Amino acid sequence: MKVRGPVWLLSAGSVAIGLAVGLVARLPFFLASDFPLNDGALFLQMSRDILSAHFALPPHTTYNFEGIPFAYPPLGFYVAALSSLLLGVDLTQVLRYLPLVVNLLTIGAVYLLARSLFDSRLAALVATIAFAGAPRGYEWLIMGGGLTRGLGFLCALAALAQARGMLERPSVARLLGCAGCAALAVLAHLEMGLFVVYSFALLLLVHGRTRRGIAISVLWALCLVVFTAPWWGVVLHRHGPAPYLAASATAGWYSLEESLEDAVRFVFPSEPVLAAQGALATIGWLACLLRRDLLVPLWLPLVFIGTPRSAPTEATVPWALLVGSGVAEVVAPGLLALARAELWARWDLALVARPQAITARSLYTLGPGLVGAVLLGILAVPHWRELQLSRGTLDAMTPAERQTLAWIAQHTPPGSTFLVLSPKRGWEEDYVLEWFPVLAQRKSVLTPQGAEWLPDYVHGRRICLHSHLKDEHLSDAQALEDWAQRYQLGFSHVYVSRSPHGSVDLEPIRASLLASEAYQVLLDSPGGTVLARRGGPIAQPGAPLPIAPDCRSLFTETPEIQAEFFARYGADAPWAWLAEHEREVAQLPRWQLWRKY
DSSP: OOOOSOHHHHHHHHHHHHHHHHHHHHHHHHHTOSSOBSOOHHHHHHHHHHHHTTTSOOSEEOGGGSOEEOOSOOHHHHHHHHHHHHHTOOHHHHHHHHHHHHHHHHHHHHHHHHHHHOSOHHHHHHHHHHHHHOGGGTTTTSSTTHHHHHHHHHHHHHHHHHHHHHHHSOOHHHHHHHHHHHHHHHHHOHHHHHHHHHHHHHHHHHHOOSHHHHHHHHHHHHHHHHHHHHHHHHHHHHHTTHHHHHHHTTSOOOOHHHHHHHHHHHHSOSSGGGHHHHHHHHHHHHHHHHTTOOHHHHHHHHHHHHOTTTHHHHTHHHHHHHHHHHIIIIIHHHHHHHHHHHHHHTTOHHHHHOGGGOOHHHHHHHHHHHHHHHHHHHHHHHHHHHHHSOTTTTOBOOHHHHHHHHHHHHHSOTTOEEEEEOSOSSGGGOHHHHHHHHHTOSEETTOOTTGGGSSTTHHHHHHHHHHHHHHTTOOSHHHHHHHHHHTTOOOSEEEEEOOSSOSOOOHHHHHHHHHOTTEEEEEEETTEEEEEETTOOSSOTTOOOSOOTTSOOGGGSOHHHHHHHHHHHGGGHHHHHHHHHHHHHTTSOGGGTTTTO
16 A cells, blocks of 8 residues: 655655654653663763773773773764763763664664665555554663664664665665664674674575675675774774673573574563554564565564574564554555445445545544544553563662762772662663762672673673572671672672662661661661671672572582582682582583573
């Protein structure tokens, strides 16, 4: 089914409708806070590091005082630093608004991509609206961390929107435009760079299997390498491949069967209210197959195979394209045929012949259906968004918390190391852990953000300890001491957040710490409680943690095994068990080590 009208007006109108839907879905989260949503502290600090280096690429970032290699793709940090400098705006506010602006621009990129793949403007319009309203199309992209994720996503889709035209009608301008946008995706976010590469390869396989298409694709790949070389060449010269080998262990790759199962769950959620999206996508999938266009039907499962960790975000694009195809090619023509048949059978033949001849009487005839559709949307959309969004991912740090962390920066020794206790259960949504090193200007011993670039699986070990800490439901100071002693976790201070966001009840352990003689109370405020551990840290901060890459430790084994190792090795038992166990897990592929978390 085709929609007729002036080309520029139809395109502008389609994008405008998509932007309107996008704003309605996204603005409520921004109006609820004056701070970046969820994460972004690592990126804020890296942007500051670039400003401090006068826009040279720093060798390390100062985040969390760990000497983390500055190996992260830096485009987003340069954009943020330059925006702050030119606009005279604080970087915190840049991280609040820039991801939203970039994500809204992504809606336009989805429309351009849909137009490059579909002849139907209605299909492009529906796909744009579907993407704009899909929670996973913005959930992880409008928060502070969307500075890199969102920018990479936008650049990847801009490259793919040009790819088919470049393959079918090659020119120097199309080559440079497509390769340039792809290079920007790589320079913004590695997963989005991988996304654009395998998506382009699929597009080449489906639409570019000619000598000319293969030749232009080789040139495209060479341009991509050359355009990104100034960044990765400097990083490899400084640090070698070690940071990237360390980060590769956090990519989340797993078996083909599990990837495809995740794709099926994405399209067909278990909640009944979400069943409509799976039905529309299936109709679109069948429509594409009937016209022998395999690109989009193959693209969706490929996303879950190629980038499984971020797949639900990237998969919103092929999913939206399938919905657009299904509505435009099957649902809308079918409904129109039914409407024409019904109107013919009744009396309004003029409306069938001349759609502009709509009268009050004809609207009365069609009215109940339109009202029903609106009511269905009003009833279903809020539940659809609630079920699609992960809990707590779009919360933001409160002013009271920020004031407490500012107090820590001013009133605790610079070399202090903190155990941060937060009511958030998952580390991905634990904004307290991520923002603490930046706002308190002190080291957090369990913060995993940024540690993926460090060797020896530091990132995964911290995730494991964070998960163990939440799972053990520690409710008193002595239990916390015993837990820290077992894992030889070195910290001099404790910060107990009083954030209103999160499902973990910290009040029992906070009350116990306040009453404990082992801790000195430095501050008890609405934003949190700050305590100093009497006698100093249990262990040297930064010492190796006795926990294996698969999240097991001696203390997760049976009492018999624990007793055997302590009898043989004494105080060194946790590390003796670890050495023995790591020889076993060394036989596993790297991608299997951290899959649980």
